Amino acid sequence: MQQQNDNYGRAGSEIEDMVRNGKERLSQMFPSGGSRSAVLMIALVLAVMGAWTAYYTVPSDSVAVVQRFGQYQGTVPPGLHFKLPLGVEVATIVPVKRQLKQEFGFITPGARESFQSPDPNDGMRETQMVTGDLNAALVEWVVQYRISDPVKFLFEVREPRQTLRYVSESVMREVVGDRTVDEVITIGRQEIESEALTKMQALSTRYAMGISIDQVQLKNINPPRPVQESFNEVNQAQQEKEKLINEARRDYNKVIPLAEGEKDQRIREADGYRLKRINEAEGDVARFNSLLAEYTKAPEVTRRRIYVETLQDVMPGIRSKFIIDESARGILPLLNLDGPKPKEAKNE
Amino acid sequence: MNKIAKAMIIMIAGVGTIVLMSAVYTVNEVEQVIITQFGKPVGAPVTSAGLKIKMPFIQDINPIDKRVLEWDGSPSDMPTKDKLYISVDLYARWRITDALQYFLRLRDERSAQSRLDDILGSETRNAVAKHELIEIIRTTKDRVPLRDALLTNAEKELKMGSLVPIQKGRQLVEQEIFAEAAQKVKVFGIELLDIRFKRINYNQSVRPKIYDRMISERRQIAERFLSEGNGEAARIRGNRVRDLNKIQSEAYRQVEEIRGLADAKATEIYSSAYNQSAQAVEFYEFTRTMQSYKSIISENTTLVLSTDSDLFKFLKGMNPGGKASSVRLSR
Numbered sequence: 001m002q003q004q005n006d007n008y009g010r011a012g013s014e015i016e017d018m019v020r021n022g023k024e025r026l027s028q029m030f031p032s033g034g035s036r037s038a039v040l041m042i043a044l045v046l047a048v049m050g051a052w053t054a055y056y057t058v059p060s061d062s063v064a065v066v067q068r069f070g071q072y073q074g075t076v077p078p079g080l081h082f083k084l085p086l087g088v089e090v091a092t093i094v095p096v097k098r099q100l101k102q103e104f105g106f107i108t109p110g111a112r113e114s115f116q117s118p119d120p121n122d123g124m125r126e127t128q129m130v131t132g133d134l135n136a137a138l139v140e141w142v143v144q145y146r147i148s149d150p151v152k153f154l155f156e157v158r159e160p161r162q163t164l165r166y167v168s169e170s171v172m173r174e175v176v177g178d179r180t181v182d183e184v185i186t187i188g189r190q191e192i193e194s195e196a197l198t199k200m201q202a203l204s205t206r207y208a209m210g211i212s213i214d215q216v217q218l219k220n221i222n223p224p225r226p227v228q229e230s231f232n233e234v235n236q237a238q239q240e241k242e243k244l245i246n247e248a249r250r251d252y253n254k255v256i257p258l259a260e261g262e263k264d265q266r267i268r269e270a271d272g273y274r275l276k277r278i279n280e281a282e283g284d285v286a287r288f289n290s291l292l293a294e295y296t297k298a299p300e301v302t303r304r305r306i307y308v309e310t311l312q313d314v315m316p317g318i319r320s321k322f323i324i325d326e327s328a329r330g331i332l333p334l335l336n337l338d339g340p341k342p343k344e345a346k347n348e
Numbered sequence: 349m350n351k352i353a354k355a356m357i358i359m360i361a362g363v364g365t366i367v368l369m370s371a372v373y374t375v376n377e378v379e380q381v382i383i384t385q386f387g388k389p390v391g392a393p394v395t396s397a398g399l400k401i402k403m404p405f406i407q408d409i410n411p412i413d414k415r416v417l418e419w420d421g422s423p424s425d426m427p428t429k430d431k432l433y434i435s436v437d438l439y440a441r442w443r444i445t446d447a448l449q450y451f452l453r454l455r456d457e458r459s460a461q462s463r464l465d466d467i468l469g470s471e472t473r474n475a476v477a478k479h480e481l482i483e484i485i486r487t488t489k490d491r492v493p494l495r496d497a498l499l500t501n502a503e504k505e506l507k508m509g510s511l512v513p514i515q516k517g518r519q520l521v522e523q524e525i526f527a528e529a530a531q532k533v534k535v536f537g538i539e540l541l542d543i544r545f546k547r548i549n550y551n552q553s554v555r556p557k558i559y560d561r562m563i564s565e566r567r568q569i570a571e572r573f574l575s576e577g578n579g580e581a582a583r584i585r586g587n588r589v590r591d592l593n594k595i596q597s598e599a600y601r602q603v604e605e606i607r608g609l610a611d612a613k614a615t616e617i618y619s620s621a622y623n624q625s626a627q628a629v630e631f632y633e634f635t636r637t638m639q640s641y642k643s644i645i646s647e648n649t650t651l652v653l654s655t656d657s658d659l660f661k662f663l664k665g666m667n668p669g670g671k672a673s674s675v676r677l678s679r
Contacts, residue, residue, distance in 0.1 A: 070376035071397035125423070128549045132486050132493070132511040135562050136550060155377050157416040157441075166418065166439040170544040174518060177485040177548075180493045180511060181562070188494050207416065207441065226559045230566035237570035241577030248581035252588040259592050263599035270603040274610030281614035285621035288632065292624075295631050303634060304658075310638040311659050314645045322652040323660050 050085035057081070061097040065150050066090070075150060094150035099214070102165060104172070105140035106219065115161035128224075129173050135181035136227075140219035143168050143200065145211050152210030160209040167207070168216075171199045181223070185231075189218050370404035379411040382451050393447040412447045413457070416541060419464045425551050426473050428481045433551035436484075438472055438525075440464065441541040442533070449537030463536060468543065471529045475521050482512045484521050484548060489514055518545060 058064045058078045066073040068089045076091070083089035100113050105127035107117040118126050127138040145164065147153045153160055175196045176184055184192065197216040204211050223231050295302045315321065374397075375381050381394040385407050393412070394400055402409065423437040442464065444450045454460045476484065493511050522544055530540040550558050622632040645651065655663050 069399035070374040072377045130485050130548055134512060136558055159418055163418055166546055170546050174487050178488050178491050183494050224559060227562045230563040233570045234566050237573035241573045244577035244581040248584035252584050255588055256591050259595040263595050266599045266603050270606035274606050277610040277614040281617040285617050288621055292628050292631055296627055306638055310641055314641050317647050318649050318651050319647055320650040323655060324652060325655045
């Protein structure tokens with residue numbers, strides 16, 4: 001009872017003290033005589049004290065558990081209530097609707113609930129865990145809970161909140177101990193949360209602590225500090241891998257689409273060549289056919305005309321021309337046919 | 349007389365109050381009370397809560413907790429079967445079932461806690477020394493871990509990303525400790541409800557080795573990533589050369605095919621035209637030859653022509669057929 005009163009409603013012992021102090025003070029004030037008025041005074045003080053301790057208010061997020069001479073009387077809802085004064089009845093306020101939490105491995109400043117934060121000397125040890133592949137990891141997490149049954153919470157287990165801390169640590173290690181370090185650090189977080197929650201709920205039901213656990217949330221999960229760098233190396237290597245591949249892809253992309261384009265270009269050019277050849281051929285043929293038609297009408301003359309015209313075209317461009325008479329064949333050897341300056345040899 | 353009587357009344361009232369105060373006591377919902385008379389327990393423990401009466405002065409009350417109590421072991425280093433030093437931390441839940449026995453043997457909770465320290469401590473040591481570390485780390489025997497998709501077969505063979513197999517598991521070891529210890533604490537009127545491992549950690553001296561192993565494992569993965577990256581990059585570069593050659597040779601082939609077809613087609617067109625009759629053949633030969641002269645004969649050509657040729661036959665005379673007349677022309 002003592003401990004409870006320390007934690008919750010402090011009505012009992014305080015009142016006893018006040019009464020005692022009051023009595024002493026009164027006897028000092030009236031050392032002798034006037035015993036009647038003294039008795040009256042004592043009665044009055046007692047009445048005031050009684051009135052003072054005869055009511056209590058229960059906040060809206062809580063209920064009060066009332067005990068008369070230590071015996072459980074009942075649970076009262078929020079509001080203003082009356083009780084037997086002077087420590088006969090004691091009301092313990094239990095915040096049943098408040099969402100409470102416990103932090104493991106880290107401390108949020110300004111924690112008000114008892115056992116909310118780890119022992120400052122213990123915070124580091126709390127996070128260290130061994131994984132199922134015998135690696136080590138640092139795990140931080142939060143447990144959200146409520147007091148679901150104030151009677152059990154007060155009377156079944158001596159330190160329900162501390163027990164909850166034990167349960168939470170134990171279960172988290174059990175769950176982490178069944179997983180590989182990769183699961184713990186990266187891929188299995190959600191599974192860990194849900195499995196830890198189920199197991200913690202099962203244990204807290206078995207322990208009948210009057211606590212219901214709503215949520216388990218993993219916070220930071222890290223490899224141990226000396227190992228962290230090598231975990232980063234893996235990440236960097238992963239990035240590096242991507243980079244190398246991307247660079248190679250870049251080179252590929254720089255060349256291949258261009259080559260495809262050039263290929264198309266060449267094919268198109270060839271196509272152009274084809275069209276040109278065919279068109280030219282057809283043009284040539286058309287011309288030839290027309291000529292031929294005329295030619296057949298007068299072959300000899302046409303032939304002669306074309307011959308002469310052609311030679312007329314060709315001849316002027318030639319610098320050295322020799323026209324030799326059959327009878328003057330003798331001079332042929334004297335001509336310098338290969339001479340660089342055909343002018344010299346020109347004799348006209 | 350009046351004054352004396354008054355004093356008497358006050359005195360009697362005072363004494364009465366004191367006696368009454370000493371005779372009544374409260375029993376809280378969470379405790380039971382053993383009444384002792386001159387230090388010796390009297391009667392059965394009072395287990396129901398409320399206001400109670402006892403003999404004043406000579407009897408004392410000894411409240412004993414009825415709730416479930418906690419025991420929190422202090423972390424202690426111990427070796428496992430595989431000679432690894434680990435730091436083990438347990439918690440236990442217990443309650444006082446036989447208050448009288450408890451009171452006689454232990455008196456108060458502090459000595460109870462220290463008994464539990466002794467008993468659970470030694471049972472833990474025994475159990476831990478009998479098992480390999482993994483047996484008290486893992487629980488579920490045949491759990492298949494999720495695998496990081498990044499791990500390859502090579503690493504699977506090295507047992508990376510897989511769990512170390514177990515025979516018993518944490519729960520069975522806990523039960524062993526529990527069974528041994530529960531028996532031993534029974535004599536103190538204590539019932540052990542359960543024990544669980546709270547923390548199991550590598551000892552300071554073991555840690556560097558564990559860390560080294562973890563580092564080397566990670567490095568291995570990192571190296572693999574790098575070589576995978578280089579390998580894939582090389583593959584892509586190979587692809588580049590292959591694809592480039594393929595594209596270029598395909599282009600060449602298609603170009604040649606097209607040109608070939610074009611030439612063939614042109615040839616067909618020409619030949620069908622030039623070959624249509626004997627006269628056409630003759631005419632083609634003639635015209636084509638004439639055409640070729642234009643390109644064959646250039647400035648540097650030296651041409652030796654006879655006056656017998658068709659062009660110059662008239663140089664000799666108007667009628668080259670017979671009568672000679674010499675007319676010379678010069679151009």
